[in-house]
Amino acid sequence: MRQLRFLLQKEFKQIFRNRALLPIIFVVPVIQLLVLPLAADYAIKNISISIVDHDHSSYSQQLVSKVISSGYFQLADYGNSYDVAFRQIELDESDLILEIPADFEKGLIRENHQQLFIAVNAINGTKAGLGGAYLNRIIADFNAEIRLDWQDPQRFQEFPTIEIVSSNWFNPLLNYRFFMVPGILAVLVTMVGAYMCSLNIVKEKEVGTIEQINVTPIKKHHFILGKLIPFWMIGIFIFSVGLFLVARLVYGIIPMGSLGLLYGFLSIFLIAMLGFGLLLSTYSETQQQAMSVAFFFMMIFLLMSGLFTPIESMPHWAKIIAWCNPVTYFIEVMRMIVLKGSGFADVKMQLLKTIGFAIFFNSWAIINYSKTN
Amino acid sequence: MQDVVLNQITKTYNKGAVRAVDEVSFSVDKGELFGLIGPDGAGKTSIFRMLTTLLLADSGMATVNGLDVVKDYKQIRSRVGYMPGKFSLYQDLSVEENLSFFATLFNTSIAENYDLIKPIYVQIEPFKNRRAGKLSGGMKQKLALCCALIHRPNVLFLDEPTTGVDAVSRKEFWEMLAGLKQQGITILVSTPYMDEATLCERIALIQSGKILSIDRPEAIINQYPETLYAIKAAHMSKLLHDLRSNPQVKSCFAFGEYHHVSFQRSDTNQEVQLLKYLQELQHVGLEIKQIQASIEDCFIRLMNKEHAGSRH
Numbered sequence: 001m002r003q004l005r006f007l008l009q010k011e012f013k014q015i016f017r018n019r020a021l022l023p024i025i026f027v028v029p030v031i032q033l034l035v036l037p038l039a040a041d042y043a044i045k046n047i048s049i050s051i052v053d054h055d056h057s058s059y060s061q062q063l064v065s066k067v068i069s070s071g072y073f074q075l076a077d078y079g080n081s082y083d084v085a086f087r088q089i090e091l092d093e094s095d096l097i098l099e100i101p102a103d104f105e106k107g108l109i110r111e112n113h114q115q116l117f118i119a120v121n122a123i124n125g126t127k128a129g130l131g132g133a134y135l136n137r138i139i140a141d142f143n144a145e146i147r148l149d150w151q152d153p154q155r156f157q158e159f160p161t162i163e164i165v166s167s168n169w170f171n172p173l174l175n176y177r178f179f180m181v182p183g184i185l186a187v188l189v190t191m192v193g194a195y196m197c198s199l200n201i202v203k204e205k206e207v208g209t210i211e212q213i214n215v216t217p218i219k220k221h222h223f224i225l226g227k228l229i230p231f232w233m234i235g236i237f238i239f240s241v242g243l244f245l246v247a248r249l250v251y252g253i254i255p256m257g258s259l260g261l262l263y264g265f266l267s268i269f270l271i272a273m274l275g276f277g278l279l280l281s282t283y284s285e286t287q288q289q290a291m292s293v294a295f296f297f298m299m300i301f302l303l304m305s306g307l308f309t310p311i312e313s314m315p316h317w318a319k320i321i322a323w324c325n326p327v328t329y330f331i332e333v334m335r336m337i338v339l340k341g342s343g344f345a346d347v348k349m350q351l352l353k354t355i356g357f358a359i360f361f362n363s364w365a366i367i368n369y370s371k372t373n
Numbered sequence: 374m375q376d377v378v379l380n381q382i383t384k385t386y387n388k389g390a391v392r393a394v395d396e397v398s399f400s401v402d403k404g405e406l407f408g409l410i411g412p413d414g415a416g417k418t419s420i421f422r423m424l425t426t427l428l429l430a431d432s433g434m435a436t437v438n439g440l441d442v443v444k445d446y447k448q449i450r451s452r453v454g455y456m457p458g459k460f461s462l463y464q465d466l467s468v469e470e471n472l473s474f475f476a477t478l479f480n481t482s483i484a485e486n487y488d489l490i491k492p493i494y495v496q497i498e499p500f501k502n503r504r505a506g507k508l509s510g511g512m513k514q515k516l517a518l519c520c521a522l523i524h525r526p527n528v529l530f531l532d533e534p535t536t537g538v539d540a541v542s543r544k545e546f547w548e549m550l551a552g553l554k555q556q557g558i559t560i561l562v563s564t565p566y567m568d569e570a571t572l573c574e575r576i577a578l579i580q581s582g583k584i585l586s587i588d589r590p591e592a593i594i595n596q597y598p599e600t601l602y603a604i605k606a607a608h609m610s611k612l613l614h615d616l617r618s619n620p621q622v623k624s625c626f627a628f629g630e631y632h633h634v635s636f637q638r639s640d641t642n643q644e645v646q647l648l649k650y651l652q653e654l655q656h657v658g659l660e661i662k663q664i665q666a667s668i669e670d671c672f673i674r675l676m677n678k679e680h681a682g683s684r685h
Contacts, residue, residue: 006477017465208461215425217451318544
């Protein structure tokens with residue numbers, strides 16, 4: 001025990017003396033949580049629209065003002081030439097064209113029927129899809145308003161309409177940050193495990209200090225524990241800074257569920273990720289190797305975890321990768337506990353899987369560690 | 374009593390393609406200062422790593438302090454001190470922190486064995502709060518020696534301790550080793566510097582994983598069979614070429630500011646004949662003198678012999 005205490009003491013001394021690492025431990029959670037949720041916001045706003053109005057009637061005016069006042073669109077140009085508008089799409093000054101035909105109002109009144117043309121710049125698929133959908137909805141609304149205008153008030157009841165009222169649970173204002181912040185917190189903790197822990201051990205290999213340690217009678221598990229415990233503590237610390245300082249003060253996110261369950265899950269997840277870091281370090285000789293391999297896995301862990309895109313919409317093979325990714329379960333549980341207030345019974349399966357990952361990574365790492373020495 | 378015994382130890386790398394250590398056998402007596410002398414890549418570090426239980430041999434067996442390096446590796450680790458060739462202490466910990474850290478790993482304290490390291494430690498004690506990374510080369514090496522000694526080992530392994538260290542520090546270091554020998558510690562030291570060989574009690578000359586010769590340094594020198602001459606002239610490279618094409622010369626190689634030459638036959642007028650031959654070839658500033666062979670001369674002779682032997 002005395003040896004383990006000294007190992008920990010030495011490890012913390014080194015971490016606190018590391019001028020580059022120490023600020024990172026404090027700054028990374030704050031910056032990432034402040035910047036990433038804004039960048040990863042899927043609500044598309046400020047779509048530039050060019051309107052080609054061949055009609056210049058009161059109906060076309062009404063439609064234009066309805067589009068602009070929706071808040072989603074910014075009028076890039078209002079004119080009467082489709083070619084001019086298309087040129088703007090080519091120059092990336094505009095994302096959408098709405099073409100209103102000549103005699104739009106006249107046709108609508110006389111023939112009860114009229115066509116509008118929408119052209120979308122589809123380079124950014126998400127923006128194009130959502131922009132087109134928003135515009136369609138606005139036009140449909142406009143259409144309904146016109147029909148209401150023409151109704152004879154007495155005969156109103158004869159047209160049955162279905163009104164849809166939706167109620168948003170768990171995130172009533174559809175605030176994207178409520179969804180992203182818990183996910184990003186999970187990512188932060190993953191990085192501590194995968195990067196810091198493996199780089200630290202590989203550094204001992206690279207500098208040669210591990211040789212000096214290996215000729216001492218110190219027990220292997222003491223050495224490994226001496227490496228894992230500090231980073232486990234740093235992981236918990238970074239998580240707490242993110243949860244209490246940034247998530248609460250900046251975003252007003254207060255976990256709905258039990259903090260004990262959250263931290264319990266975090267502790268086990270950290271053990272799994274530290275085991276992963278340890279595993280990487282047993283296969284790498286230099287920090288450069290460890291860094292490259294860790295980066296590769298981090299990319300997969302992040303993109304295949306359901307952090308940005310829902311796993312349900314992935315193809316089947318991608319789903320399998322996502323299910324083999326420990327980060328998936330932690331992000332899921334974070335969102336469940338923080339936003340929904342899920343209890344132990346709800347996260348039981350994820351907990352079991354994470355325990356499985358922890359055992360898997362750590363035993364593989366320890367087997368490989370003793371083999372190479 | 375023998376403190377370190379190697380019996381037919383072999384170590385290969387790259388699945389047998391490289392024979393780093395080739396059936397090496399030797400033994401070191403208790404309290405002896407034994408030198409492993411050989412160029413880079415001779416297999417010195419591999420031997421040290423096998424003896425300090427960091428590396429497993431492919432075949433053969435070895436004991437340290439009477440303990441088997443494979444079976445009893447745990448006990449060996451608390452009885453030996455190892456100073457690797459590369460400085461491998463924590464650069465971001467201070468001198469004192471490094472020392473007390475290693476003391477703890479061996480379940481001891483600085484105070485307990487202070488008397489052993491004192492003669493060395495007093496030299497770095499004024500800098501005990503300095504980070505190890507900020508020490509000079511000589512200081513680092515003293516600290517590394519202190520860390521290797523902190524648990525009062527029975528056997529001390531020093532892998533190229535003087536490589537990359539200035540001449541004064543090298544001299545000091547060998548004086549420290551002499552002091553440790555007085556304490557009864559068995560010391561195994563490796564070095565690529567032939568001039569340090571004479572400071573050991575016994576040496577093993579090693580080349581390409583094979584032991585060329587094991588003996589006291591004086592004995593190895595005395596075994597040198599030919600009379601050796603040092604020769605120099607104004608144009609040394611031309612001289613070397615001309616000497617090598619002379620049939621009376623047996624061997625000739627560059628050695629600092631002289632070329633060392635030995636003759637096929639040992640009669641005294643060889644020297645005069647050679648000078649005459651060289652003067653005919655318009656060499657100026659010729660100087661020749663008979664010299665005592667050094668360890669390096671012995672090494673080169675043994676190496677050439679081995680090389681010729683393996684070719685036939």
